[in-house]
Structures are given as C-alpha cells and as structure tokens.
Amino acid sequence: xxxxxxxxxxxxxxxxxxxxxxxxxxxxxxxxxxxxxxxxxxxxxxxxxxxxxxxxxxxxxxxxxxxxxxxxxxxxxxxxxxxxxxxxxxxxxxxxxxxxxxxxxxxxxxxxxxxxxxxxxxxxxxxxxxxxxxxxxxxxxxxxxxxxxxxxxxxxxxxxxxxxxxxxxxxxxxxxxxxxxxxxxxxxxxxxxxxxxxxxxxxxxxx
Amino acid sequence: xxxxxxxxxxxxxxxxxxxxxxxxxxxxxxxxxxxxxxxxxxxxxxxxxxxxxxxxxxxxxxxxxxxxxxxxxxxxxxxxxxxxxxxxxxxxxxxxxxxxxxxxxxxxxxxxxxxxxxxxxxxxxxxxxxxxxxxxxxxxxxxxxxxxxxxxxxxxxxxxxxxxxxxxxxxxxxxxxxxxxxxxxxxxxxxxxxxxxxxxxxxxxxxxxxxxxxxxxxxxxxxxxxxxxxxxxxxxxxxxxxxxxxxxxxxxxxxxxxxxxxxxxxxxxxxxxxxxxxxxxxxxxxxxxxxxxxxxxxxxxxxxxxxxx
Numbered sequence: 418x419x420x421x422x423x424x425x426x427x428x429x430x431x432x433x434x435x436x437x438x439x440x441x442x443x444x445x446x447x448x449x450x451x452x453x454x455x456x457x458x459x460x461x462x463x464x465x466x467x468x469x470x471x472x473x474x475x476x477x478x479x480x481x482x483x484x485x486x487x488x489x490x491x492x493x494x495x496x497x498x499x500x501x502x503x504x505x506x507x508x509x510x511x512x513x514x515x516x517x518x519x520x521x522x523x524x525x526x527x528x529x530x531x532x533x534x535x536x537x538x539x540x541x542x543x544x545x546x547x548x549x550x551x552x553x554x555x556x557x558x559x560x561x562x563x564x565x566x567x568x569x570x571x572x573x574x575x576x577x578x579x580x581x582x583x584x585x586x587x588x589x590x591x592x593x594x595x596x597x598x599x600x601x602x603x604x605x606x607x608x609x610x611x612x613x614x615x616x617x618x619x620x621x622x623x624x
Numbered sequence: 625x626x627x628x629x630x631x632x633x634x635x636x637x638x639x640x641x642x643x644x645x646x647x648x649x650x651x652x653x654x655x656x657x658x659x660x661x662x663x664x665x666x667x668x669x670x671x672x673x674x675x676x677x678x679x680x681x682x683x684x685x686x687x688x689x690x691x692x693x694x695x696x697x698x699x700x701x702x703x704x705x706x707x708x709x710x711x712x713x714x715x716x717x718x719x720x721x722x723x724x725x726x727x728x729x730x731x732x733x734x735x736x737x738x739x740x741x742x743x744x745x746x747x748x749x750x751x752x753x754x755x756x757x758x759x760x761x762x763x764x765x766x767x768x769x770x771x772x773x774x775x776x777x778x779x780x781x782x783x784x785x786x787x788x789x790x791x792x793x794x795x796x797x798x799x800x801x802x803x804x805x806x807x808x809x810x811x812x813x814x815x816x817x818x819x820x821x822x823x824x825x826x827x828x829x830x831x832x833x834x835x836x837x838x839x840x841x842x843x844x845x846x847x848x849x850x851x852x853x854x855x856x857x858x859x860x861x862x863x864x865x866x867x868x869x870x871x872x873x874x875x876x877x878x879x880x881x882x883x884x885x886x887x888x889x890x891x892x893x894x895x896x897x898x899x900x901x902x903x904x905x906x907x908x909x910x911x912x913x914x915x916x917x918x919x920x921x922x923x924x925x926x927x928x929x930x931x932x933x
Binding site for chain 1: 738742758917926
C-alpha cells in the first residue's frame with residue numbers, strides 16, 4: 418500500500434510538472450519576439466522618397482564644422498536629431514569631396530570649402546546604428562508601439578544603403594575622384610569631436 | 625458573523641485609501657531585484673526624485689519572481705499608493721500586474737524594462753538596449769578583426785532587454801561568417817550563475833577569443849571564470865550596463881567594453897512623469913528610449929559608474 422502511494426505520488430508530481438513547465442529552445446523564444454513591420458519595404462520608401470525631401474535643409478559639412486566650433490550648443494539645437502533621449506545625436510550633412518584612399522572598411526576623402534580642407538571618413542563597412550533613421554528628424558517613433566519594429570527599420574535602412582548605395586559606388590571608385598555625398602553623422606553631445614567626422618552615406622555620386 | 629467582519633475590514637480599507645488620497649502622497653517603487661547594484665541605484669534614484677517632489681516612497685524587491693511582484697502590486701494597491709514606478713521582472717509575466725494597478729486607477733511607469741502590452745503602463749522609459757548592443761558589436765567586430773570564436777551569455781530569457789541586446793549584437797556580428805558563436809547560454813543576469821556557466825563552457829570550448837554578456841554582473845562573473853583558468857588576458861569580455869566594478873575593470877584593462885546606461889535619467893523621468901500624471905497630465909508617449917553609450921578604454925575617462933562624469 419505504501420509503495421502504491423509512493424508511485425501514485427511520483428506520477429502525480431510528474432504529470433503536474435510536465436503540464437506546468439514549458440521548455441522552449443532559446444532560438445524559439447527569440448523568434449517569438451520577432452518584428453511585425455515590413456522593414457525592408459519601409460526602408461526603401463524612406464530612402465527613395467522621404468529622405469530626399471529633407472536634403473535641402475541639411476547643412477554642408479563646412480557649415481556644420483564651423484558651427485560646431487563656434488557654438489556647439491546652437492549647432493546641436495539647430496541641426497541634430499535623435500529618437501532616443503540622451504547625448505547621442507545625429508546630423509544630416511552634404512557636400513563634395515576628393516577621394517584620398519579606398520580602404521577595406523572606409524573611403525577617406527577631403528572635403529574642401531572656403532579654403533578649408535576637412536579630412537572625412539565615409540563608412541563603407543560599419544554602417545550600423547540609428548544615424549540614417551534619425552538624422553533627418555522625420556522618423557516618427559509614435560507610429561510604432563513595438564520596439565522591435567523601430568530597431569528592425571534602423572537595421573533595414575543600413576542594409577539598404579550598404580547594398581544599394583555603397584556597393585555599386587565603391588566598385589567604380591578611384592583615388593582622386595571627386596564625389597558628391599549626402600550622409601548622416603553620429604555625435605555625442607557631451608563629448609563632441611568637432612574635427613573628427615565619420616559619415617554614413619545615404620546618397621553618393623561620382624562627379 | 626464572517627460577512628460582518630468582511631464588511632468591517634472592507635470599510636476600514638476604504639477609509640485608509642481615502643485618507644491616503646487626501647493626505648500623504650505616496651509612490652511605490654517595485655523593482656525586479658535588489659541583488660544587483662544597478663537596480664539598487666535605479667530604485668534609490670527613483671525614490672529620491674519622488675521624495676524631492678513631495679512623495680513618501682517605499683521600495684519593493686521582486687527578487688526576479690513574478691509571484692512576489694504580484695504580492696507587491698496588491699500591497700501597493702490596498703495601501704493607497706497613488707503611482708507605481710516599476711521595473712518589471714518579466715515582459716509578458718508582469719503585464720497582468722500592471723493591468724491590475726491600472727484597473728485600480730493607479731498609473732504605472734516602467735523604468736528600463738518594458739511590458740509587452742502597449743495599453744498597460746502609462747509610459748515606459750527604456751534603455752535603448754538594441755542600439756547600445758549594436759555599438760558594442762561594431763567595436764567587438766573591430767577588436768576581433770572580423771574573425772574568432774566567441775560565447776554569448778544571455779540574461780533572463782523572459783525579459784525583452786535580454787533579446788534586444790542579443791538581437792542588436794547579432795544584427796552586426798552575424799554579418800561576419802568568420803566569427804563563430806560556440807556557445808549561447810542564459811545566466812539570468814546573475815554574476816555567480818555567469819561564472820558557473822562560463823566555467824562549464826570553457827571545459828567544452830577552451831579556445832575562445834571573446835565573450836559577450838547581456839549585463840555587467842555576468843561580464844564580471846565570466847571574467848572571474850576566465851581568470852580562474854588563466855585565460856583572462858587572451859579573452860576579451862564585453863558587458864552591458866555601466867556598473868561600478870566594470871567601469872573600474874575597463875580602466876584596469878580587464879573588461880574590453882560595456883554599454884553605459886543612464887538609470888538616473890530613467891528613474892527621475894519616471895518620478896516626474898508620475899507627478900505630472902497625478903497633477904492632471906495625460907498625453908505621455910508610450911515608449912521613450914534612452915540612448916546607451918559605448919564605453920571602452922578610449923572613452924572611459926568620460927564616464928563614471930551608471931552615467932557620465
């Protein structure tokens with residue numbers, strides 16, 4: 418009788434345990450938190466249709482550089498944007514420059530304006546983060562309730578630029594070429610590096 | 625008799641709640657765990673800000689247990705707290721607690737971690753974990769020169785931040801096929817568990833180049849395990865939080881990088897929002913991301929624990 422009770426008790430605990438615990442592989446848990454927005458389509462429309470309308474308002478790199486040195490607070494207030502609150506801010510800039518080196522992860526150019534030469538890195542490999550999404554200040558976070566969607570859009574924008582803008586451009590690029598660019602710069606407002614620019618390209622043209 | 629006793633207690637409770645609403649202003653601060661200095665800092669800053677705005681405060685420790693968290697919510701509701709500043713234990717499991725408070729007319733403001741229901745909390749002030757991990761991952765890839773074997777130690781699998789950090793990290797690292805993840809395991813954001821997990825992984829994979837951890841406590845645990853087998857100098861350890869010991873460890877060259885979160889910003893904003901709500905404001909953005917900054921040997925002098933100098 419005691420053995421039967423023990424067996425029944427063990428079986429009961431086993432059955433209860435089986436139905437009260439659900440074991441899922443880690444990758445399945447990750448998939449359940451997937452995005453719902455069609456990020457690639459959103460990215461294509463954003464870059465081809467929405468962003469070009471903001472290019473006129475973007476300062477030239479020379480203007481931004483001058484403003485950051487003269488009055489950084491005003492420069493950040495006037496031209497920087499970011500969806501998140503904090504010190505990380507993004508600028509949209511434009512200009513023309515001469516290619517000085519083509520490296521594995523970046524293209525080095527010299528921007529020339531009003532007798533000033535500004536060395537600039539155009540990122541061609543490490544095109545990540547929110548710069549392209551946020552720099553123009555037109556991305557509306559309130560339109561999304563799912564954080565995954567907001568992140569997926571940033572990733573899709575970067576992927577689009579890398580594949581559709583940078584890859585074909587870099588193939589035909591030579592040292593000494595003059596190029597026109599529009600791009601996004603990330604800068605930490607609390608520790609702004611006003612002479613050190615890395616631009617994530619949005620539009621590139623060989624002149 | 626039982627019925628009269630119940631009515632008496634109910635009336636007494638009602639009087640107490642009315643007294644609270646007329647007299648003392650109180651905010652409850654419910655946090656996932658006080659076994660991690662980061663959350664202690666978050667809770668204390670929220671309490672300090674609420675007190676500066678004229679509220680009495682009490683901090684509740686959920687000990688990473690949603691059942692205990694439920695008890696805290698019930699306690700806060702019957703004790704007449706007018707607002708709850710909340711750091712959830714589980715993005716899905718904590719939703720019902722928030723809805724319970726909402727049904728009782730008590731606004732809930734989430735700090736750092738979110739709940740998976742846009743209609744539950746009044747506002748959610750969250751670290752931008754995905755973007756912070758993207759920044760860490762870019763640095764990770766550069767440090768490893770795009771190749772090598774690495775381990776990922778995840779936080780609590782039920783928490784959105786765990787996956788936001790993991791997904792942000794992989795959104796970069798997975799583009800480099802010569803970077804091979806040899807193991808991925810959860811250590812629940814806990815230092816001791818991370819040490820045990822790392823010790824176990826090292827037995828199967830003794831030759832790794834890097835470890836990415838979902839928080840700084842786990843990064844310190846992983847570092848301890850690596851130091852224990854004499855591999856601390858060969859393996860680069862990356863964390864996430866900006867905790868005191870990791871800031872020191874980056875200065876000492878023990879930890880390679882972390883993502884600096886700003887718990888004070890989130891805690892104070894939650895207290896201010898709750899105060900504004902209680903004074904009549906209603907139009908809050910549902911989610912407010914707070915930027916996370918990459919901290920490494922080059923930028924460490926700009927930072928102190930849990931924030932910027």
